[in-house]
Amino acid sequence: DADVTQTPRNRITKTGKRIMLECSQTKGHDRMYWYRQDPGLGLRLIYYSFDVKDINKGEISDGYSVSRQAQAKFSLSLESAIPNQTALYFCATSDGGLAGGVGTQYFGPGTRLTVL
Amino acid sequence: AQSVTQPDIHITVSEGASLELRCNYSYGATPYLFWYVQSPGQGLQLLLKYFSGDTLVQGIKGFEAEFKRSQSSFNLRKPSVHWSDAAEYFCAVGRTDSWGKFQFGAGTQVVVTP
Numbered sequence: 001d002a003d004v005t006q007t008p009r010n011r012i013t014k015t016g017k018r019i020m021l022e023c024s025q026t027k028g029h030d031r032m033y034w035y036r037q038d039p040g041l042g043l044r045l046i047y048y049s050f051d052v053k054d055i056n057k058g059e060i061s062d063g064y065s066v067s068r069q070a071q072a073k074f075s076l077s078l079e080s081a082i083p084n085q086t087a088l089y090f091c092a093t094s095d096g097g098l099a100g101g102v103g104t105q106y107f108g109p110g111t112r113l114t115v116l
Numbered sequence: 117a118q119s120v121t122q123p124d125i126h127i128t129v130s131e132g133a134s135l136e137l138r139c140n141y142s143y144g145a146t147p148y149l150f151w152y153v154q155s156p157g158q159g160l161q162l163l164l165k166y167f168s169g170d171t172l173v174q175g176i177k178g179f180e181a182e183f184k185r186s187q188s189s190f191n192l193r194k195p196s197v198h199w200s201d202a203a204e205y206f207c208a209v210g211r212t213d214s215w216g217k218f219q220f221g222a223g224t225q226v227v228v229t230p
Contacts, residue, residue, distance in 0.1 A: 004159075031216070033218075040125070040222055040223075041222060042120075042206060042220040042221055042222040042223050043160075043206070043218075043220040044220075045217060045218070048217065050215070058217075090159060090160065092160075094216065101212065101215045101216035102148040102167075102210030102211070102212055102216040103210075103216055104150070104162060104165060105150075105162075105208075105218060106162070107152075107159040107160040107161075108159055109158060109159040110158075110159050
């Protein structure tokens with residue numbers, strides 16, 4: 001079984017709808033992340049969480065919210081979806097890593113979201 | 117400002133030829149460097165990473181990368197490319213000044229021709 005899973009894998013929705021993307025991990029990591037990928041822009045960080053009680057905004061958090069339901073679960077919500085939120089969304093986890101808190105990040109397979 | 121630059125958006129290489137993907141970073145603190153590969157329809161897979169020590173790092177699938185502090189570079193290489201290496205490749209810096217958050221380059225798309 002995959003260590004980091006995301007559901008759904010594909011979703012088409014309409015402008016104004018609320019959408020939730022879910023992420024689960026079996027790696028036992030405390031840290032979890034949500035990114036979006038757009039062509040030519042690489043991956044940009046939306047939100048991150050270092051434990052169940054810790055939620056932090058990333059560089060592009062406007063229009064998004066998250067919930068850390070358990071160590072293994074981290075959900076991303078689009079409160080009112082708009083077309084420019086059409087993108088590929090990735091969840092990732094990491095351990096605490098070495099000095100400075102850098103650890104290797106492990107990615108889920110991604111969710112392709114289309115907002116019409 | 118910190119940044120990660122992958123100068124080549126797209127590279128075409130013949131099967132069996134060598135491949136080098138460039139990555140330059142602008143970062144004041146000690147860099148922790150990563151290369152990931154994204155095959156079509158897949159998530160990102162770690163190829164290799166550099167934290168410290170030997171500046172030539174070996175990874176999976178026959179890839180290696182060399183850290184050059186003087187040039188602020190972490191270029192990825194493979195001596196002989198296989199058709200299955202067609203993918204998008206991302207360089208990333210793990211930021212010690214920001215609780216381990218990653219900063220990614222924009223990616224390099226590699227096409228392998230017969």
